[in-house]
Amino acid sequence: MGELELIAAIETLLADRSGRLVRWTGDDAAVTRARPYAVTSIDTLVDGVHFRRATHELRDIGWKAIATALSDLAAMGADAGEAYVSVVLPDDVGAPLELIHGMEELAAETGATIAGGDVVHGPVLVLTVAVTGWADSEEDLVGRDGAQPGDLVGVTGELGASEAGRLLLEAGQAEPAEPIRRHLRPRPRLEAGRALAAAGVTAMIDISDGLATDAQHVAERSHVELRVRLGDLPRPEGVSAEQAATGGDDYELLVTVPPARREAAEAAAPLTWIGEASAGRGLLLLGSDGPVTGLRGYEHP
Amino acid sequence: MGELELIAAIETLLADRSGRLVRWTGDDAAVTRARPYAVTSIDTLVDGVHFRRATHELRDIGWKAIATALSDLAAMGADAGEAYVSVVLPDDVGAPLELIHGMEELAAETGATIAGGDVVHGPVLVLTVAVTGWADSEEDLVGRDGAQPGDLVGVTGELGASEAGRLLLEAGQAEPAEPIRRHLRPRPRLEAGRALAAAGVTAMIDISDGLATDAQHVAERSHVELRVRLGDLPRPEGVSAEQAATGGDDYELLVTVPPARREAAEAAAPLTWIGEASAGRGLLLLGSDGPVTGLRGYEHP
Numbered sequence: 001m002g003e004l005e006l007i008a009a010i011e012t013l014l015a016d017r018s019g020r021l022v023r024w025t026g027d028d029a030a031v032t033r034a035r036p037y038a039v040t041s042i043d044t045l046v047d048g049v050h051f052r053r054a055t056h057e058l059r060d061i062g063w064k065a066i067a068t069a070l071s072d073l074a075a076m077g078a079d080a081g082e083a084y085v086s087v088v089l090p091d092d093v094g095a096p097l098e099l100i101h102g103m104e105e106l107a108a109e110t111g112a113t114i115a116g117g118d119v120v121h122g123p124v125l126v127l128t129v130a131v132t133g134w135a136d137s138e139e140d141l142v143g144r145d146g147a148q149p150g151d152l153v154g155v156t157g158e159l160g161a162s163e164a165g166r167l168l169l170e171a172g173q174a175e176p177a178e179p180i181r182r183h184l185r186p187r188p189r190l191e192a193g194r195a196l197a198a199a200g201v202t203a204m205i206d207i208s209d210g211l212a213t214d215a216q217h218v219a220e221r222s223h224v225e226l227r228v229r230l231g232d233l234p235r236p237e238g239v240s241a242e243q244a245a246t247g248g249d250d251y252e253l254l255v256t257v258p259p260a261r262r263e264a265a266e267a268a269a270p271l272t273w274i275g276e277a278s279a280g281r282g283l284l285l286l287g288s289d290g291p292v293t294g295l296r297g298y299e300h301p
Numbered sequence: 302m303g304e305l306e307l308i309a310a311i312e313t314l315l316a317d318r319s320g321r322l323v324r325w326t327g328d329d330a331a332v333t334r335a336r337p338y339a340v341t342s343i344d345t346l347v348d349g350v351h352f353r354r355a356t357h358e359l360r361d362i363g364w365k366a367i368a369t370a371l372s373d374l375a376a377m378g379a380d381a382g383e384a385y386v387s388v389v390l391p392d393d394v395g396a397p398l399e400l401i402h403g404m405e406e407l408a409a410e411t412g413a414t415i416a417g418g419d420v421v422h423g424p425v426l427v428l429t430v431a432v433t434g435w436a437d438s439e440e441d442l443v444g445r446d447g448a449q450p451g452d453l454v455g456v457t458g459e460l461g462a463s464e465a466g467r468l469l470l471e472a473g474q475a476e477p478a479e480p481i482r483r484h485l486r487p488r489p490r491l492e493a494g495r496a497l498a499a500a501g502v503t504a505m506i507d508i509s510d511g512l513a514t515d516a517q518h519v520a521e522r523s524h525v526e527l528r529v530r531l532g533d534l535p536r537p538e539g540v541s542a543e544q545a546a547t548g549g550d551d552y553e554l555l556v557t558v559p560p561a562r563r564e565a566a567e568a569a570a571p572l573t574w575i576g577e578a579s580a581g582r583g584l585l586l587l588g589s590d591g592p593v594t595g596l597r598g599y600e601h602p
Contacts, residue, residue, distance in 0.1 A: 022338065026522055027444045028376040028506060029342035029434070034335035037323065040416070041330035042385040042431055046423035075329040084343040086429045115341070122347035123425050128387045130343055130431030133330070143328045205329060221327055 003119050006089075006096060010117065013100050018082060018113040030115040032082060035134035039141065041072035047125040055169040058095060060184040061127065062102025068208065069129035070110055071188040071251040075206040077142045077197025078133030080190055082115035083107065088126035089119060099127070110190055146202035147222035147256035149279045154271035156192050156252045159211055160239035163247025163298060179236060186251045193253055195268035201255040210248045213297025216283040218254065225280030226256075230287050234272040245285060248298030304420050307390075307397060311418070314401050319383060319414040331417040333383060336435035340442065342373035348426040356470040359396060361485040362428065363403030369509065370430035371411055371489040372552040376507040378443045378498025379434030381491055383416035384408065389427035390420060400428070411491055447503035448523035448557035450580045455572035457493050457553045460512055461540035464548025464599060480537060487552045494554055496569035502556040511549045514598025517584040519555065526581030527557075531588050535573040546586060549599030 011025040023031040045065050047053055053061075070080055085103060089096055096119075107114055112131070135141050165183030174180065189206070196204060203222055207214045211233070219226045228245075235244035256277055257265045265271060275286075285292045312326040324332040346366050348354055354362075371381055386404060390397055397420075408415055413432070436442050466484030475481065490507070497505060504523055508515045512534070520527045529546075536545035557578055558566045566572060576587075586593045 022439055023442075023444055026446070028373040029340045029379070029432075031377070031436075031439070031442055032339045032341070034337055034339045034435075036335055038333045038335045038339060038433065039330045040333070040383070040385055040431075040433065042387050042417060042419050042429070044387040044389060044419050044421050044427075044429065046389055046421055049421060049423055072329040076332070078330070082341070084341055084431050086343050086345040088345060088347055088427055116343060118343050118345050118429075120345050120347055120350060122350055122427065124423065126345075126389055126423065126427050128343070128345065128419075128429040128431075130341075130385050130429075131330075132339065132341065132433070134335075135332075138323055138332070141324075141332055143324055145327070 006119050009097060010100050013097065013104055014114050016113055017111050021113065021115060024115045035136055037135040037138060039073055039076050039078035039133040039135060040130065041069055042128060042130040043068045044126060044128040056184065058098035059102030062099035063106045063185055065127040065129045066103045066106045067186045067188050067251060069131040070112060070190060071206040071208060073131055073133035074188045074190045074193035075204050075253060077140060077193050077204065078135050080110045080112040081132045081134045082113050084130045085114055085117040086128040087119050088122035088124065090123055090125055093125060140197060142197045142201055142204040144203050144205050144218045144221040147218055147224045147277045148202055148258065149224055149277055151202055151256040151258055151277040152262060152273050153226055153228060153256055153275040153277060154265065154273050155234065155254050156189055156269050156271060158234045158236050159207065159250050159252060160235045160244035160247040162186060162249040163243060164239050183249065186249060188251055189253050192269035196253065196255050196265060199264040199268040200261045201257050201265060203256040205254050207250050207252050207254055208248060210246045210297025212245045212285065212295045215254055219281060219283050223281055224277040225282055225284055226275060226277055227284045227286060228275035230285055230292060232274045242295060245295050246298055307420050310398060311401050314398065314405055315415050317414055318412050322414065322416060325416045336437055338436040338439060340374055340377050340379035340434040340436060341431065342370055343429065343431040344369045345427060345429040357485065359399035360403030363400035364407045364486055366428040366430045367404045367407045368487045368489050368552060370432040371413060371491060372507040372509060374432055374434035375489045375491045375494035376505050376554060378441060378494050378505065379436050381411045381413040382433045382435045383414050385431045386415055386418040387429040388420050389423035389425065391424055391426055394426060441498060443498045443502055443505040445504050445506050445519045445522040448519055448525045448578045449503055449559065450525055450578055452503055452557040452559055452578040453563060453574050454527055454529060454557055454576040454578060455566065455574050456535065456555050457490055457570050457572060459535045459537050460508065460551050460553060461536045461545035461548040463487060463550040464544060465540050484550065487550060489552055490554050493570035497554065497556050497566060500565040500569040501562045502558050502566055504557040506555050508551050508553045508555055509549060511547045511598025513546045513586065513596045516555055520582060520584050524582055525578040526583055526585055527576060527578055528585045528587060529576035531586055531593060533575045543596060546596050547599055
């Protein structure tokens with residue numbers, strides 16, 4: 001199938017869920033009616049680095065590419081809008097439309113619209129997704145830079161499950177199914193992100209590279225020290241505190257919350273409190289015997 | 302250099318030219334104050350397919366990635382806004398910041414802002430650029446679908462120069478310099494695109510895959526036949542009419558213009574008139590002896 005035929009086949013799979021699209025497939029660019037603030041991120045997944053075709057179905061790869069990008073919108077508190085997808089396709093990918101099916105499955109779940117894209121041939125499977133989300137005011141959005149000394153540190157969901165799933169897949173195991181599912185089909189926390197932003201969290205980030213790396217970003221951007229109790233990290237059975245701190249691709253949200261807004265945040269999304277912000281800078285991981293050093297977020301091979 | 306250090310180094314190179322950015326580097330996503338209509342496109346360049354590191358400097362590759370994406374905004378008549386760049390970086394690219402320097406050179410020329418990105422390691426150099434442009438009303442923008450029977454067909458600039466430059470580079474030649482420059486440093490026709498849109502052209506496309514392919518897109522989307530006189534194609538010395546019709550990567554604009562707006566279009570941008578739209582469908586290329594079949598736009602290897 002040539003690139004033009006493939007693009008035509010892709011276009012038949014896409015659904016416009018936005019109600020905002022003026023032009024999309026078939027023109028040089030897509031045109032959308034904007035809301036006051038555009039929130040945009042771009043993420044790339046490479047075969048052998050972020051997934052392996054030996055262990056990941058094409059539908060799962062497509063899903064994950066959309067999930068990774070949408071998770072950045074969740075971390076800002078933005079509404080999902082449009083996704084623009086680019087695929088570098090090696091000749092040995094027999095059913096490239098499966099990638100798009102996987103993308104559309106998650107787009108349908110989240111209300112996102114795949115509004116444009118590019119398909120080119122190349123030696124390795126690469127998926128890049130640029131997403132635009134929307135907000136009506138600057139105050140509806142949350143960055144990484146607002147944490148204050150005294151804020152509580154909380155996370156949604158459980159950490160380390162995706163990495164546990166990845167290790168199971170690498171070992172050729174199909175059970176237990178839940179961590180594998182979380183690795184293959186991560187769910188960006190869009191609803192939680194919007195609700196937490198509305199509840200007045202001061203900083204928010206998605207945990208994509210592992211808490212040990214992502215909490216560090218918040219600490220540095222906010223000019224605070226984050227003290228996180230390793231023993232309090234929410235994690236599934238069989239995952240150690242260290243694995244929960246370093247495993248990547250969970251796409252849960254980490255937030256900092258002034259004590260006065262604790263109840264509002266808890267009402268916005270199920271949270272586990274794992275630490276506090278204090279004067280200083282950087283991330284301090286606390287084990288049962290005191291500070292633990294040398295833990296780093298998951299680094300892709 | 303690790304990915305995080307590289308991203309930090311990149312951020313020091315970027316300039317905010319938009320005046321619209323609320324958040325950009327250092328957060329999960331960039332935030333911009335929107336104008337009423339967002340115009341978005343995504344394009345990917347792969348080493349060995351769209352450029353070759355043997356013949357293309359890293360700065361030229363970065364420039365071209367931005368040019369390719371901005372050219373789609375030119376073809377809509379949109380103002381350049383923000384670019385989001387993703388780079389898959391093999392270990393043997395010694396000076397990856399050169400890519401960003403090349404991107405920033407063209408961004409500075411066009412008033413675009415590189416507002417976000419992603420850098421990941423991988424086996425082959427891949428650059429993906431998503432660009433967002435802006436417009437204040439739907440009528441300021443032009444698609445591929447508005448050509449009417451009786452419209453004139455015009456193009457900006459010369460065709461076939463970039464492909465001539467590519468062949469010179471492949472042959473190891475450095476002269477003549479002009480076609481090589483056009484291949485390495487194409488200029489998206491943003492000003493011409495805006496002016497032509499304001500002059501009331503009915504359809505517009507950028508010639509990236511070669512006129513024989515791109516004029517076909519306009520014909521099909523507009524449900525007309527475009528009759529193009531090969532002998533009238535503007536081309537540099539030494540380039541045949543067939544090469545002008547099939548060579549890619551020129552990034553000139555093709556427009557269709559009602560006869561009553563011919564003078565307004567000519568005042569908007571230097572145009573060469575190459576044919577007419579008529580009832581029917583598809584592209585009819587006319588040589589000195591009648592219709593010419595079998596010409597196709599440039600296909601990347």
